Amino acid sequence: xxxxxxxxxxxxxxxxxxxxxxxxxxxxxxxxxxxxxxxxxxxxxxxxxxxxxxxxxxxxxxxxxxxxxxxxxxxxxxxxxxxxxxxxxxxxxxxxxxxxxxxxxxxxxxxxxxxxxxxxxxxxxxxxxxxxxxxxxxxxxxxxxxxxxxxxxxxxxxxxxxxxxxxxxxxxxxxxxxxxxxxxxxxxxxxxxxxxxxxxxxxxxxxxxxxxxxxxxxxxxxxxxxxxxxxxxxxxxxxxxxxxxxxxxxxxxxxxxxxxxxxxxxxxxxxxxxxxxxxxxxxxxxxxxxxxxxxxxxxxxxxxxxxxxxxxxxxxxxxxxxxxxxxxxxxxxxxxxxxxxxxxxxxxxxx
Amino acid sequence: xxxxxxxxxxxxxxxxxxxxxxxxxxxxxxxxxxxxxxxxxxxxxxxxxxxxxxxxxxxxxxxxxxxxxxxxxxxxxxxxxxxxxxxxxxxxxxxxxxxxxxxxxxxxxxxxxxxxxxxxxxxxxxxxxxxxxxxxxxxxxxxxxxxxxxxxxxxxxxxxxxxxxxxxxxxxxxxxxxxxxxxxxxxxxxxxxxxxxxxxxxxxxxxxxxxxxxxxxxxxxxxxxxxxxxxxxxxxxxxxxxxxxxxxxxxxxxxxxxxxxxxxxxxxxxxxxxxxxxxxxxxxxxxxxxxxxxxxxxxxxxxxxxxxxxxxxxxxxxxxxxxxxxxxxxxxxxxxxxxxxxxxxxxxxxxxxxxxxxxxxxxxxxxxxxxxxxxxxxxxxxxxxxxxxxxxxxxxxxxxxxxxxxxxxxxxxxxxxxxxxxxxxxxxxxxxxxxxxxxxxxxxxxxxxxxxxxxxxxxxxxxxxxxxxxxxxxxxxxxxxxxxxxxxxxxxxxxxxxxxxxxxxxxxxxxxxxxxxxxxxxxxxxxxxxxxxxxxxxxxxxxxxxxxxxxxxxxxxxxxxxxxxxxxxxxxxxxxxxxxxxxxxxxxxxxxxxxxxxxxxxxx
Numbered sequence: 001x002x003x004x005x006x007x008x009x010x011x012x013x014x015x016x017x018x019x020x021x022x023x024x025x026x027x028x029x030x031x032x033x034x035x036x037x038x039x040x041x042x043x044x045x046x047x048x049x050x051x052x053x054x055x056x057x058x059x060x061x062x063x064x065x066x067x068x069x070x071x072x073x074x075x076x077x078x079x080x081x082x083x084x085x086x087x088x089x090x091x092x093x094x095x096x097x098x099x100x101x102x103x104x105x106x107x108x109x110x111x112x113x114x115x116x117x118x119x120x121x122x123x124x125x126x127x128x129x130x131x132x133x134x135x136x137x138x139x140x141x142x143x144x145x146x147x148x149x150x151x152x153x154x155x156x157x158x159x160x161x162x163x164x165x166x167x168x169x170x171x172x173x174x175x176x177x178x179x180x181x182x183x184x185x186x187x188x189x190x191x192x193x194x195x196x197x198x199x200x201x202x203x204x205x206x207x208x209x210x211x212x213x214x215x216x217x218x219x220x221x222x223x224x225x226x227x228x229x230x231x232x233x234x235x236x237x238x239x240x241x242x243x244x245x246x247x248x249x250x251x252x253x254x255x256x257x258x259x260x261x262x263x264x265x266x267x268x269x270x271x272x273x274x275x276x277x278x279x280x281x282x283x284x285x286x287x288x289x290x291x292x293x294x295x296x297x298x299x300x301x302x303x304x305x306x307x308x309x310x311x312x313x314x315x316x317x318x319x320x321x322x323x324x325x326x327x328x329x330x331x332x333x334x335x336x337x338x339x340x341x342x343x344x345x346x347x348x349x350x351x
Numbered sequence: 352x353x354x355x356x357x358x359x360x361x362x363x364x365x366x367x368x369x370x371x372x373x374x375x376x377x378x379x380x381x382x383x384x385x386x387x388x389x390x391x392x393x394x395x396x397x398x399x400x401x402x403x404x405x406x407x408x409x410x411x412x413x414x415x416x417x418x419x420x421x422x423x424x425x426x427x428x429x430x431x432x433x434x435x436x437x438x439x440x441x442x443x444x445x446x447x448x449x450x451x452x453x454x455x456x457x458x459x460x461x462x463x464x465x466x467x468x469x470x471x472x473x474x475x476x477x478x479x480x481x482x483x484x485x486x487x488x489x490x491x492x493x494x495x496x497x498x499x500x501x502x503x504x505x506x507x508x509x510x511x512x513x514x515x516x517x518x519x520x521x522x523x524x525x526x527x528x529x530x531x532x533x534x535x536x537x538x539x540x541x542x543x544x545x546x547x548x549x550x551x552x553x554x555x556x557x558x559x560x561x562x563x564x565x566x567x568x569x570x571x572x573x574x575x576x577x578x579x580x581x582x583x584x585x586x587x588x589x590x591x592x593x594x595x596x597x598x599x600x601x602x603x604x605x606x607x608x609x610x611x612x613x614x615x616x617x618x619x620x621x622x623x624x625x626x627x628x629x630x631x632x633x634x635x636x637x638x639x640x641x642x643x644x645x646x647x648x649x650x651x652x653x654x655x656x657x658x659x660x661x662x663x664x665x666x667x668x669x670x671x672x673x674x675x676x677x678x679x680x681x682x683x684x685x686x687x688x689x690x691x692x693x694x695x696x697x698x699x700x701x702x703x704x705x706x707x708x709x710x711x712x713x714x715x716x717x718x719x720x721x722x723x724x725x726x727x728x729x730x731x732x733x734x735x736x737x738x739x740x741x742x743x744x745x746x747x748x749x750x751x752x753x754x755x756x757x758x759x760x761x762x763x764x765x766x767x768x769x770x771x772x773x774x775x776x777x778x779x780x781x782x783x784x785x786x787x788x789x790x791x792x793x794x795x796x797x798x799x800x801x802x803x804x805x806x807x808x809x810x811x812x813x814x815x816x817x818x819x820x821x822x823x824x825x826x827x828x829x830x831x832x833x834x835x836x837x838x839x840x841x842x843x844x845x846x847x848x849x850x851x852x853x854x855x856x857x858x859x860x861x862x863x864x865x866x867x868x869x870x871x872x873x874x875x876x877x878x879x880x881x882x883x884x885x886x887x888x889x890x891x892x893x894x895x896x897x898x899x900x901x902x903x904x905x906x907x908x909x910x911x912x913x914x915x916x917x918x919x920x921x922x923x924x925x926x927x928x929x930x931x932x933x934x935x936x937x938x939x940x941x942x943x944x945x946x947x948x949x950x951x952x953x954x955x
């Protein structure tokens with residue numbers, strides 16, 4: 001970490017996006033995490049993704065729980081809405097916010113402790129309901145704030161910094177998200193922004209519950225030999241199934257791909273994901289095959305990354321509940337209180 | 352690209368742009384930090400060792416360092432390096448005790464220095480403490496040369512010149528004031544072991560157009576007029592004055608005229624305002640004193656009645672560029688303009704003149720009638736005779752004269768020790784980590800946008816009344832501290848150790864300038880295009896270190912790095928370190944001796 005704020009100086013030729021902003025305009029205050037924390041790279045990737053998507057910062061709500069990971073929303077999108085909620089309760093706060101104002105872009109930021117332990121149930125239900133959000137887990141496999149005990153995502157057989165072997169089975173959040181019906185599931189690595197930034201962009205553009213499990217090494221407590229979440233281990237065992245390019249709706253598709261190597265996935269907002277397959281047999285639309293693939297590789301000690309699953313024509317909670325199209329704060333008194341006659345009709349329909 | 356070799360002293364030297372741009376390679380950030388710490392005497396001595404005349408240069412230097420200043424890449428104005436130098440001179444304690452002592456034992460070698468200006472005095476300063484018997488000859492009574500005769504006193508008071516020439520002369524230098532050398536042959540016959548010619552460019556160019564002879568009484572050559580003013584021979588000028596020429600001498604002429612009775616002083620230049628040779632700040636100072644500068648006017652004729660100058664006729668021109676981009680001034684098709692005036696000062700350039708060097712004295716001259724001088728050693732075709740300052744390669748400025756002086760002193764010292772003078776030893780280099788604690792560095796790395804502070808000026812109504820009243824008052828201690836805080840400490844280098852790096856991207860993410868990239872190595876031209884922010888300034892190096900675990904290389908664009916050290920603060924493994932690079936050029940004496948175990952040169 002550093003005590004110094006990042007100076008306002010910037011490169012004289014910084015590129016600007018459609019809104020006239022540079023990526024520096026998407027920063028927050030300076031991080032107080034440990035120097036070298038994977039979470040800071042994820043922060044940088046989110047900044048880059050929002051910059052590239054030309055997102056208006058005031059249209060984003062970033063909601064988090066408790067933990068190192070959940071501190072990070074302070075470090076990006078300084079001009080967005082934020083809610084630092086109770087431990088493990090990010091999903092329900094986000095669900096409530098989303099129901100009240102469906103027009104915002106929701107970034108749920110959580111960690112392995114926050115989502116796989118204390119908030120495991122919350123995690124499950126938000127995905128199950130298909131809340132329209134990008135749910136990001138910054139997964140380092142340890143409780144960093146309490147000095148590095150194993151978390152629920154630590155692999156069985158991996159070693160702590162002090163040499164203790166983990167005897168519990170691990171929770172694979174990406175596999176569970178698949179089971180729970182998340183319409184967009186991806187896994188990536190904080191040390192690979194080329195893969196991570198497009199995945200975050202695709203998740204933000206996705207309608208429905210988008211879940212990203214990001215392996216993020218804890219430099220202080222989980223970056224040693226014997227760890228399965230260290231920079232070295234993840235780099236050596238990374239099995240990427242694909243690479244993405246996200247092409248926004250406003251831009252014509254200029255990139256040319258060799259035939260047969262790329263699958264084009266249309267997103268709800270009109271943007272396009274160009275999927276470059278690295279594993280020819282992997283099908284991102286086959287949920288059960290994806291599950292099998294994950295388990296097969298996990299057994300071999302490999303970490304599968306990339307876009308694992310995306311549902312065509314996905315929907316979200318608002319569609320399931322047939323809610324009103326406008327955010328609640330945009331409704332006037334007449335719409336909110338339609339009068340006795342409307343109430344009578346409604347009551348009659350319930351009898 | 353190959354791994355950057357940071358043990359080559361020139362690599363980091365180039366990164367310290369101000370020091371690199373300075374002909375004398377003064378370690379600028381080093382002394383600015385001392386000023387910030389209130390160590391004015393130390394800051395003065397760092398300067399004195401390097402440029403000999405800190406108080407003089409702090410008022411008059413042409414400051415090649417400032418356009419090079421890194422702050423210009425992110426802000427409008429460079430650090431006021433020159434005026435901070437003056438701060439060191441203004442606020443230093445008595446430094447006489449810190450000056451070298453005259454040599455206790457002479458080495459028996461006699462060196463004659465012709466001319467008592469900055470070049471000669473630098474040679475004297477470098478050689479006298481080593482035991483050489485140094486004799487300086489100057490036609491004027493006091494030492495200083497053009498510093499004393501051509502720079503107006505309202506820019507540079509005599510007291511400052513006296514102090515700094517005395518520091519040199521007190522080293523046991525024999526100064527022969529009022530003794531003009533009229534014959535090189537005679538001088539050679541006196542059997543000196545070496546002769547250094549630092550006679551400057553003493554002849555002001557004239558303007559041979561109609562009316563020049565008839566109106567001669569009111570037409571003056573700029574530099575001659577300035578020196579007459581300097582010595583008090585001239586104390587008045589007409590009410591309406593026209594200064595011809597666009598260099599710094601012209602600026603000194605017009606501002607001096609304003610103080611000697613010139614109410615309507617105007618500067619007229621042939622070229623455009625932007626192409627004028629004068630430094631921008633000198634033009635500003637002149638305009639601030641109510642002196643208009645007219646451009647694109649070529650003088651055609653001096654008008655006169657009864658032998659009295661009445662004005663100057665100018666042809667209006669415009670700039671045209673040919674296919675090769677060369678500029679030509681052509682008639683603008685407007686009627687000629689007549690500027691009425693009482694006096695004209697001609698400041699259209701200076702020339703070298705060596706009437707006192709017989710052409711058969713064994714010193715060869717080239718087609719421009721300039722002595723043939725080696726650009727590195729400053730030796731003429733007579734091995735015993737050296738040239739430096741304006742006398743060597745034509746008119747430049749004080750700091751170049753100092754730089755020439757240092758090099759000539761090295762040559763003379765080596766020659767008189769029987770060594771090959773073409774063999775120039777590397778500069779002395781010191782590189783040291785600045786880490787004091789987890790987030791502590793021994794330099795102030797908290798940088799931010801901060802506009803240049805203005806030097807306070809004396810009120811114009813007072814300043815214009817007295818030609819000896821110094822216009823600039825200099826920074827006070829508070830302003831100096833603020834201005835010193837603008838220095839980015841470019842000498843504190845980012846040093847990267849690839850074996851320690853775990854490629855966590857922390858440095859990439861925190862860098863405010865986007866100047867660090869981890870990417871597969873490649874050829875430079877192609878590599879420059881695919882960095883986080885493209886590196887388009889080709890004169891600035893890329894710092895390359897490969898050997899990372901993923902097979903990528905760390906590439907840092909030196910161009911925009913602000914040396915804030917955030918990469919090193921964020922690095923979890925200490926792969927980045929901030930290390931101070933201190934380079935001292937080779938001076939005469941031990942440091943220019945060939946390497947032997949007793950005086951080994953340190954290297955990075």
